[in-house]
Amino acid sequence: MEYLLKNGYVVDPANKIDCERKDIAVKDGKIVESVDESKAKVIDVKDMLVMPGGVDLHSHIAGSKVNIGRLFRPEDHYKDYEVKKGVRRSGVGHSVPSIFTTGYRYATLGYTTVFEPATPPLKTVHTHDELNDIPILDKACFPLFGNNWFVMEYIRDGKLEECAAYIAWLMRSVKGYAIKVVDPGGVEAWKWGGTVQDFDQEVPRFGITPREIVRGLVKVNKMLGLPHPIHVHANQLGVPGNYKTTLRTLDAVKDLAAGDRPIIHLTHVQFNAYGGVDYLSLSSGADAVADYVNKNPHVTIDIGQVIFGDTTTMTADGPFEYKLFTLLRGKWANADVEVETGAGVVPITYSRSNYVHAVMWAIGLELALLIEDPWRVFITTDHPNGGPFTEYPRVFSWLMSKEARAKVLKKLPRLARARTNLKDIDREYTFYDLAISTRAATAKILGLSNKGHLGVGADADIAVYNINPKEVNPSKDYKTVRQAFAKAYLTMKDGEIVAKEGEIVSAPVGRTYWVNTKAPQDIEDAVIPEVKRLFEDYYTIRYENYYIPESYLACSAPIQPLEPAG
Amino acid sequence: MFSAYTATRACGVKVIMVELKLKMKGQSVAPIEGEMLTPDNLAKKSFNEILNLETWRGNRLVKLSEVFTVEGESTSNPSDLHLIIEGDLRKVRHIGAHMSAGKITINGPVGTFVGFEMSGGTIVVNGDADAFLGMGMSGGMIEVNGNAGDAVGSGYWGTRCGMRGGLIVIKGNAGAELGCWMKDGTIKVGGNADVFAGVRMQGGTIFVAGNVGAKLGAAMTNGKIVVLGNVPSILPSFNIDEIRANTKVDGEKVQGPFYVFYGDITEGGNGKLFISVPKNAHLKYREAYLL
Numbered sequence: 001m002e003y004l005l006k007n008g009y010v011v012d013p014a015n016k017i018d019c020e021r022k023d024i025a026v027k028d029g030k031i032v033e034s035v036d037e038s039k040a041k042v043i044d045v046k047d048m049l050v051m052p053g054g055v056d057l058h059s060h061i062a063g064s065k066v067n068i069g070r071l072f073r074p075e076d077h078y079k080d081y082e083v084k085k086g087v088r089r090s091g092v093g094h095s096v097p098s099i100f101t102t103g104y105r106y107a108t109l110g111y112t113t114v115f116e117p118a119t120p121p122l123k124t125v126h127t128h129d130e131l132n133d134i135p136i137l138d139k140a141c142f143p144l145f146g147n148n149w150f151v152m153e154y155i156r157d158g159k160l161e162e163c164a165a166y167i168a169w170l171m172r173s174v175k176g177y178a179i180k181v182v183d184p185g186g187v188e189a190w191k192w193g194g195t196v197q198d199f200d201q202e203v204p205r206f207g208i209t210p211r212e213i214v215r216g217l218v219k220v221n222k223m224l225g226l227p228h229p230i231h232v233h234a235n236q237l238g239v240p241g242n243y244k245t246t247l248r249t250l251d252a253v254k255d256l257a258a259g260d261r262p263i264i265h266l267t268h269v270q271f272n273a274y275g276g277v278d279y280l281s282l283s284s285g286a287d288a289v290a291d292y293v294n295k296n297p298h299v300t301i302d303i304g305q306v307i308f309g310d311t312t313t314m315t316a317d318g319p320f321e322y323k324l325f326t327l328l329r330g331k332w333a334n335a336d337v338e339v340e341t342g343a344g345v346v347p348i349t350y351s352r353s354n355y356v357h358a359v360m361w362a363i364g365l366e367l368a369l370l371i372e373d374p375w376r377v378f379i380t381t382d383h384p385n386g387g388p389f390t391e392y393p394r395v396f397s398w399l400m401s402k403e404a405r406a407k408v409l410k411k412l413p414r415l416a417r418a419r420t421n422l423k424d425i426d427r428e429y430t431f432y433d434l435a436i437s438t439r440a441a442t443a444k445i446l447g448l449s450n451k452g453h454l455g456v457g458a459d460a461d462i463a464v465y466n467i468n469p470k471e472v473n474p475s476k477d478y479k480t481v482r483q484a485f486a487k488a489y490l491t492m493k494d495g496e497i498v499a500k501e502g503e504i505v506s507a508p509v510g511r512t513y514w515v516n517t518k519a520p521q522d523i524e525d526a527v528i529p530e531v532k533r534l535f536e537d538y539y540t541i542r543y544e545n546y547y548i549p550e551s552y553l554a555c556s557a558p559i560q561p562l563e564p565a566g
Numbered sequence: 567m568f569s570a571y572t573a574t575r576a577c578g579v580k581v582i583m584v585e586l587k588l589k590m591k592g593q594s595v596a597p598i599e600g601e602m603l604t605p606d607n608l609a610k611k612s613f614n615e616i617l618n619l620e621t622w623r624g625n626r627l628v629k630l631s632e633v634f635t636v637e638g639e640s641t642s643n644p645s646d647l648h649l650i651i652e653g654d655l656r657k658v659r660h661i662g663a664h665m666s667a668g669k670i671t672i673n674g675p676v677g678t679f680v681g682f683e684m685s686g687g688t689i690v691v692n693g694d695a696d697a698f699l700g701m702g703m704s705g706g707m708i709e710v711n712g713n714a715g716d717a718v719g720s721g722y723w724g725t726r727c728g729m730r731g732g733l734i735v736i737k738g739n740a741g742a743e744l745g746c747w748m749k750d751g752t753i754k755v756g757g758n759a760d761v762f763a764g765v766r767m768q769g770g771t772i773f774v775a776g777n778v779g780a781k782l783g784a785a786m787t788n789g790k791i792v793v794l795g796n797v798p799s800i801l802p803s804f805n806i807d808e809i810r811a812n813t814k815v816d817g818e819k820v821q822g823p824f825y826v827f828y829g830d831i832t833e834g835g836n837g838k839l840f841i842s843v844p845k846n847a848h849l850k851y852r853e854a855y856l857l
Contacts, residue, residue: 074722075721075725078722
């Protein structure tokens with residue numbers, strides 16, 4: 001099928017196109033130079049905003065903990081449900097929508113690529129089961145390594161090559177995409193009743209510090225040539241004063257950087273940029289973090305914005321969820337994933353009148369606004385931890401309009417306004433900045449060369465929004481902006497129209513990316529028998545049953561590592 | 567077709583209520599959504615509009631006229647509308663959901679979720695009501711001249727807040743988990759209540775004229791439960807406080823004497839159980855713990 005999108009205003013930062021009137025030609029799922037106008041289906045998108053399809057690199061959309069959230073929150077379902085309509089299947093859920101609904105809602109927002117950022121390797125079969133069923137989107141998952149016994153032991157013993165071989169084998173086995181690190185060492189310590197409260201504190205029983213784990217994994221990441229830098233959820237998440245830990249985490253790997261390529265992605269930094277000493281004196285540490293990121297090109301971050309309202313927090317950071325549970329006294333689910341990681345789920349309602357929540361809200365926006373380079377700060381809500389992804393348009397309108405921010409700020413507690421810097425920030429995102437932060441930059445950092453841009457040869461993932469970027473002034477008409485982004489006029493995925501004005505037109509199967517990692521054969525040959533032996537000792541399942549065959553994925557899309565291993 | 571009767575409002579002013587009669591056509595195997603059957607929703611709609619309202623029967627969208635025969639007329643003010651629904655309504659759910667004014671009379675057995683999250687008005691059920699009666703209600707009144715199912719006046723599954731106000735009166739028996747998570751308002755049961763009455767209760771009053779099942783008031787943190795009949799046992803996490811001659815329910819005096827227990831201590835709660843002394847001789851041993 002051939003398409004021609006005519007007369008739209010194209011914003012395509014990867015190709016340095018900023019609001020230019022341009023036609024986009026699509027053929028066989030790819031963007032091409034031109035198509036035969038008599039044969040192609042011409043769609044007039046006059047004066048509309050045309051962007052590449054959105055790329056979200058951190059959104060918990062699939063896996064066992066997401067399912068725990070679904071199971072233990074019936075109250076999340078009954079107020080937000082969707083009835084079957086055409087190809088769209090019915091579904092429920094606000095903060096943890098059912099699998100199909102997740103895909104439909106992302107497509108409605110104009111997003112076409114979404115990555116699940118935390119999957120315990122042992123439970124990745126489940127993650128792939130869900131990813132297979134999410135329609136439309138291209139997706140992938142990041143296995144967790146920060147508290148893995150094998151990894152910690154290899155790094156402690158200085159056996160980085162063996163560690164790389166183990167990770168290569170595991171990544172290939174579970175069809176993962178990048179190395180995710182959650183609270184390095186902390187989850188393992190907590191499982192035994194201990195804590196790791198400092199970046200340089202030793203993990204009990206392992207004789208290794210979080211610093212060594214992070215450094216080791218950055219080196220391994222480089223050795224394996226993974227397309228995405230290590231994806232880190234830092235220690236001390238949610239603890240007042242933790243911005244210092246964040247800075248130390250970033251600084252710990254500074255000397256490993258080579259060139260301008262980022263080597264560490266720090267995720268949902270809002271939760272890791274707190275000043276003060278306790279929750280009463282909580283203040284924003286965003287300026288310090290932003291300052292560091294501005295000066296150091298080896299770092300990228302995503303913000304993890306908080307949205308006021310009801311949501312579900314879920315993370316592999318078991319100790320943090322336990323802490324949250326002791327504060328909120330509501331529901332709490334915890335999981336221990338053998339020698340690999342842990343997880344927890346706790347529902348939360350962020351409220352405007354709550355001082356802590358108000359400060360959290362401001363910190364997320366401060367980070368996005370104070371970091372000057374939109375290529376290194378990405379907009380997320382850490383769905384569903386900060387809020388459901390369906391609220392992205394709201395975040396866009398806050399970033400694009402000081403007035404919109406001021407309107408919310410006015411309703412926050414006075415102390416929260418005083419202890420954050422948001423009121424003094426004048427910067428407003430342009431459509432170009434927004435396109436970088438939600439599409440071009442995220443695709444670039446994920447190493448997806450076919451995504452996030454509209455150049456010839458790119459995948460025809462296109463989002464068209466019914467808003468005229470030349471006429472609308474986002475800083476005044478933030479409501480128009482929000483409404484336009486909430487319902488894409490047209491979403492195209494691989495050259496096929498999937499959503500039109502909020503209605504799902506077709507629901508094709510999306511790809512699942514994974515990296516076909518390889519370590520040098522001789523090292524792998526030496527490591528595998530050892531891993532097999534330890535499987536017998538440690539695991540509840542057999543080594544032979546651990547491997548997920550490629551045929552298990554609905555639409556497998558293996559990616560080769562960037563450079564030869566070793 | 568027009569019929570009207572006079573009803574006396576609390577202020578004593580006589581008003582004329584307009585009646586709209588819906589009669590269920592036969593029986594249904596599939597569940598039917600009755601969410602739109604409220605005075606708020608039907609008022610201001612013309613007769614034809616009401617006939618053409620759409621609802622779900624099983625997984626099919628059907629017209630209201632396919633499910634009910636409709637008689638009478640509508641009015642512009644919901645408070646003046648009296649909805650009379652008749653027939654075998656056991657498969658119809660959510661009748662009176664979110665209603666805020668007016669009156670609904672249900673003649674016959676009715677399905678689940680009657681008066682779901684209602685905030686005002688009156689519902690009278692002349693028959694048995696199924697589970698989740700008055701779930702999440704915040705005002706108004708429900709009267710059941712029959713038995714009610716489980717989880718009367720509870721909150722939606724998973725929420726931590728049940729009934730927040732209003733009055734539920736059940737002439738017959740109530741099922742398990744009566745007033746689960748209840749926060750305010752009153753539930754009166756003329757017959758017996760099943761197990762776990764007042765579980766996780768945080769406020770409000772439950773009155774049971776008959777017997778109750780085990781685990782009365784489990785994990786309750788506040789509120790009051792009055793039982794005139796037999797209680798099989800009181801949880802060990804409740805302490806005896808005193809013996810009272812009588813107590814009050816909704817401003818009315820209820821003759822005792824009552825054992826008064828407080829708890830649930832495991833939740834640090836201060837809920838009160840008023841248990842009839844003459845009907846519960848087996849609790850006499852607790853008197854030894856009176857200070």
